[in-house]
Amino acid sequence: MFSTAGFCLISGAPDSRRMNSLPPPSRPPLRSVLLMSRKRTILGLDPQKLIKYFFGSNASVAIIVLVLIMVFLLREGIDFLPTYQRELQTYRRAGLEFCDIIDQPLQRNQALSSSLRQAVSASLETLSKPARDRRDAAFLLKRQVEDKTVQQRESLTQALEKTPPAPEQIEVFRRELGETSVAAAKALVYPAFFSAAESEQLQREFAALTPEVTDLPPLLQTLVAEFSAKDREARTKFAALVQAQEEFEEATEPLQEVVDELKAKALETKEKAVEFEVLETNRQRLLEAAATETDPKEKASLTKEAEESVSEAVNLKESIKEITGRTAELREQVEKYAVVIEKAAAVLPKEAGTGAARKLVNEVREGIPEHAREMRAAAATLEGWRWDKPVSIFSVIGAFFFGTQWITNSSWQDFFGFVPLLSGSLVIAAIAILIATPVSVVAAIYTNQFASEREKELIKPVIEFIQAIPSVVLGFIGISLVGNLIKDVSEWGWLQWVPGFPIQERLNMFNAGCLLAFMAVPTMFSLSEDALNNVPRAYIDASDALGATKLQTVFRVIVPAGISGILSAILLGLGRVVGETMVVLLVAGNRIAIPDFSAGPGVIFQPAHTLTGIIAQELGEVSRGSSHWQALFMVGIVLFAISLLVNWCARAVARRFEPHKA
Amino acid sequence: MSADSTAQSTPPPVVQVRDMDFCYGASKALFDINLKVEYHRVTALIGPSGCGKSTLLRCINRMNDRVPSARVTKGEVLVKGKNIHDADVDLTQLRKQVGMVFQKSNPFPKSIYENVAYGLRIHGEKNKSVLDEAVERSLTHAALWEELKDRLQANALALSGGQQQRLCIARAIATVPDVLLMDEPCSALDPISTLKIEELMHQLAHEFTVVIVTHNMQQAVRVSDYTAFLHLGKLIEFAPTEELFTNPREKLTEAYLRGTFS
Numbered sequence: 071m072f073s074t075a076g077f078c079l080i081s082g083a084p085d086s087r088r089m090n091s092l093p094p095p096s097r098p099p100l101r102s103v104l105l106m107s108r109k110r111t112i113l114g115l116d117p118q119k120l121i122k123y124f125f126g127s128n129a130s131v132a133i134i135v136l137v138l139i140m141v142f143l144l145r146e147g148i149d150f151l152p153t154y155q156r157e158l159q160t161y162r163r164a165g166l167e168f169c170d171i172i173d174q175p176l177q178r179n180q181a182l183s184s185s186l187r188q189a190v191s192a193s194l195e196t197l198s199k200p201a202r203d204r205r206d207a208a209f210l211l212k213r214q215v216e217d218k219t220v221q222q223r224e225s226l227t228q229a230l231e232k233t234p235p236a237p238e239q240i241e242v243f244r245r246e247l248g249e250t251s252v253a254a255a256k257a258l259v260y261p262a263f264f265s266a267a268e269s270e271q272l273q274r275e276f277a278a279l280t281p282e283v284t285d286l287p288p289l290l291q292t293l294v295a296e297f298s299a300k301d302r303e304a305r306t307k308f309a310a311l312v313q314a315q316e317e318f319e320e321a322t323e324p325l326q327e328v329v330d331e332l333k334a335k336a337l338e339t340k341e342k343a344v345e346f347e348v349l350e351t352n353r354q355r356l357l358e359a360a361a362t363e364t365d366p367k368e369k370a371s372l373t374k375e376a377e378e379s380v381s382e383a384v385n386l387k388e389s390i391k392e393i394t395g396r397t398a399e400l401r402e403q404v405e406k407y408a409v410v411i412e413k414a415a416a417v418l419p420k421e422a423g424t425g426a427a428r429k430l431v432n433e434v435r436e437g438i439p440e441h442a443r444e445m446r447a448a449a450a451t452l453e454g455w456r457w458d459k460p461v462s463i464f465s466v467i468g469a470f471f472f473g474t475q476w477i478t479n480s481s482w483q484d485f486f487g488f489v490p491l492l493s494g495s496l497v498i499a500a501i502a503i504l505i506a507t508p509v510s511v512v513a514a515i516y517t518n519q520f521a522s523e524r525e526k527e528l529i530k531p532v533i534e535f536i537q538a539i540p541s542v543v544l545g546f547i548g549i550s551l552v553g554n555l556i557k558d559v560s561e562w563g564w565l566q567w568v569p570g571f572p573i574q575e576r577l578n579m580f581n582a583g584c585l586l587a588f589m590a591v592p593t594m595f596s597l598s599e600d601a602l603n604n605v606p607r608a609y610i611d612a613s614d615a616l617g618a619t620k621l622q623t624v625f626r627v628i629v630p631a632g633i634s635g636i637l638s639a640i641l642l643g644l645g646r647v648v649g650e651t652m653v654v655l656l657v658a659g660n661r662i663a664i665p666d667f668s669a670g671p672g673v674i675f676q677p678a679h680t681l682t683g684i685i686a687q688e689l690g691e692v693s694r695g696s697s698h699w700q701a702l703f704m705v706g707i708v709l710f711a712i713s714l715l716v717n718w719c720a721r722a723v724a725r726r727f728e729p730h731k732a
Numbered sequence: 733m734s735a736d737s738t739a740q741s742t743p744p745p746v747v748q749v750r751d752m753d754f755c756y757g758a759s760k761a762l763f764d765i766n767l768k769v770e771y772h773r774v775t776a777l778i779g780p781s782g783c784g785k786s787t788l789l790r791c792i793n794r795m796n797d798r799v800p801s802a803r804v805t806k807g808e809v810l811v812k813g814k815n816i817h818d819a820d821v822d823l824t825q826l827r828k829q830v831g832m833v834f835q836k837s838n839p840f841p842k843s844i845y846e847n848v849a850y851g852l853r854i855h856g857e858k859n860k861s862v863l864d865e866a867v868e869r870s871l872t873h874a875a876l877w878e879e880l881k882d883r884l885q886a887n888a889l890a891l892s893g894g895q896q897q898r899l900c901i902a903r904a905i906a907t908v909p910d911v912l913l914m915d916e917p918c919s920a921l922d923p924i925s926t927l928k929i930e931e932l933m934h935q936l937a938h939e940f941t942v943v944i945v946t947h948n949m950q951q952a953v954r955v956s957d958y959t960a961f962l963h964l965g966k967l968i969e970f971a972p973t974e975e976l977f978t979n980p981r982e983k984l985t986e987a988y989l990r991g992t993f994s
Contacts, residue, residue: 608836609838609840611838612834612838612839612840612900612903613840613850613854614795614827615793615827615831616850616854616904616907617823617825617827617851617855618824618854619824619854626854630842631840631841
């Protein structure tokens with residue numbers, strides 16, 4: 071019935087048209103068409119739907135995996151805060167914090183005295199350097215002769231020690247040694263600051279060297295005496311400086327002694343407390359196991375074991391008294407120390423041997439009052455310190471996000487402060503983006519607007535190929551090539567006006583930034599080029615028709631119209647740079663400290679560590695579940711958040727500046 | 733040819749095309765074109781799709797230069813008596829004298845003000861008062877000033893299609909060109925907007941010489957003083973509009989006007 075009706079409906083149509091010369095196309099009866107579609111099912115499902123589900127599930131797998139990653143990161147990392155809170159609490163209760171109040175600012179003393187030492191030795195050298203050079207050169211020459219005659223000397227020594235002595239043999243060896251010594255002494259090059267007579271005498275003395283005589287040859291003795299005299303003279307001349315330096319160095323001793331005693335005590339308490347905590351956790355676990363155990367025998371044994379492991383809790387209140395009880399003494403020592411160093415600063419002479427030394431001395435003179443002020447301020451806070459003040463979770467969050475120290479595996483106290491890593495990452499990313507943005511955007515403009523077809527065919531694949539270079543290979547290049555290159559260039563005389571030159575470290579943030587810029591260029595170039603390509607042809611037509619030159623069209627129409635795409639390309643490049651690990655791990659220098667921004671723009675030539683680098687470097691070596699492990703996961707969470715934020719910004723920028731499509 | 737006989741008046745033609753052949757690579761697109769465009773008249777180019785009317789229009793401001801293999805192979809194009817293919821012709825100056833409006837409105841994604849001022853800016857005009865004056869004059873000519881004077885800083889892409897096209901006209905006349913080329917300026921617009929632009933063209937003819945390509949014959953009748961009919965790259969007939977439409981001399985023109993082929 072269906073088939074007849076269907077046939078009539080369909081076959082009626084061609085008849086009404088002009089195609090009556092052709093026979094109507096044959097079609098299967100509608101009934102069989104309808105039934106056929108019902109036949110094709112897989113597991114009772116329409117294959118169309120199955121395919122749809124298959125594609126849909128593939129898309130959702132990506133989303134599910136992303137969610138799983140977030141959940142896993144959070145689960146591992148979020149425990150960090152309570153763990154760190156406990157650790158900081160122990161740090162306070164055991165009195166470590168108390169000691170650090172004085173000990174931290176006291177570190178400054180070392181920097182100051184090292185500056186002073188440098189100033190002193192530079193000053194002394196102005197007088198004693200020629201004498202010292204002569205002495206050192208003579209000793210070096212002597213050593214060279216000895217090295218050349220080492221074989222003969224040994225033979226002779228052995229012969230001399232032999233019992234009974236063999237005089238003929240000794241004689242033979244002695245002659246041999248004499249001959250080689252003469253030859254060796256002759257072959258030496260005598261520096262110009264030895265006069266001809268001196269050179270001759272030295273040569274004679276070296277030729278006469280024998281193993282039996284341990285005294286120095288006479289001229290060498292004279293040279294040593296000359297240096298001592300000069301050194302003494304220099305020390306008299308700069309007596310004030312030398313004395314100030316000695317006083318300054320000694321000033322810290324009594325204070326340091328007290329602090330060290332307190333520190334030892336605090337550490338002892340802390341170790342006991344930690345040990346107790348471990349035992350206690352184990353005991354709790356045993357008890358829990360006993361509670362769930364069904365076998366009465368096992369249960370009894372577990373309970374018994376738990377009871378046996380009960381240990382005595384550390385009486386923190388008692389042990390802290392031993393530390394806080396000495397507050398007054400500590401304050402007194404700090405005051406004494408401050409007075410002594412201030413006095414040293416007052417007698418610190420204005421003059422020093424060289425300009426550099428004078429500068430150092432001035433720095434120290436200005437630094438000491440500040441240091442003394444810091445010490446006094448620290449001592450004043452000792453009274454207000456309470457061992458039982460609870461550590462709030464906010465201060466823990468603050469200690470992580472604003473902490474300036476990342477110290478792990480320390481015998482004293484671990485700190486997980488995030489700022490050194492973040493600052494390293496940000497500075498490196500900023501360098502990379504500052505370098506990569508002009509390069510990639512300009513290259514994109516050139517390729518899109520000015521290059522011939524053949525140039526395009528060359529430039530695009532080559533730049534995109536950069537992406538295929540494994541980052542570890544770039545790391546090699548950074549270590550072996552770029553590092554040396556930057557160091558060599560930084561030593562060129564006419565470039566000394568550049569801040570930070572000459573650089574100290576081959577592996578530094580600038581080096582890493584250069585390589586990361588290189589890695590970011592393909593992303594930024596391709597996306598910028600796409601953005602320019604998407605600028606409607608009509609804009610270019612309009613600009614051309616108004617008589618604009620090529621450059622005017624590019625800079626007044628094409629680039630402004632593509633700016634959203636270019637900005638989002640830069641942001642995506644930034645995301646790539648922040649997340650890159652291998653290059654920064656190999657090249658950034660891995661010094662965990664906040665870069666010294668007081669160095670001005672030269673800061674970029676300092677080494678640093680990064681968020682990604684620290685995870686790669688440390689995660690493999692820490693014990694699972696420890697506070698360090700959790701801290702690294704926290705860093706991972708923050709890194710994840712930064713990447714999400716950057717990507718979101720890139721999308722927002724692309725949407726925000728998108729021109730309305732006309 | 734018919735073109736010679738119809739244009740005998742003074743002053744001399746502002747655009748003159750002489751015996752021009754035009755090729756895209758090996759294929760010839762225009763054959764032996766002769767055309768004279770009079771000062772302050774509207775000249776319409778009509779013809780079936782692919783007849784070369786847009787190509788002819790684009791020869792006048794050398795927009796075809798951007799197509800790599802396209803070139804004039806014979807004859808010459810004179811604008812105000814100067815051969816525009818001469819070596820000493822500055823393309824930017826030529827295009828300043830010969831403005832163009834496109835089929836689809838294409839304002840820049842900038843403010844209304846900046847769109848109109850663009851032409852002057854690229855030719856080095858920095859004086860704010862000169863720019864302000866030019867923007868007002870051009871928008872007034874384009875019948876947009878009253879509508880838009882209070883929101884000159886708004887984005888041009890926020891305007892309606894008809895406004896956008898009039899803005900493009902304002903932009904093209906801001907540099908005070910001698911000739912204004914219009915390539916099917918109304919084909920993407922609704923009837924009301926089309927009407928406004930047609931009205932505009934009559935007024936523009938007082939100050940500019942207009943050459944318009946259109947596939948709409950009624951539009952050609954309404955707006956133009958002269959009409960040229962092209963077919964398969966050849967200029968079949970060129971005459972005052974009234975004459976061409978009421979009394980075509982060529983059979984081909986008559987057939988096209990009747991609509992017997994398209």
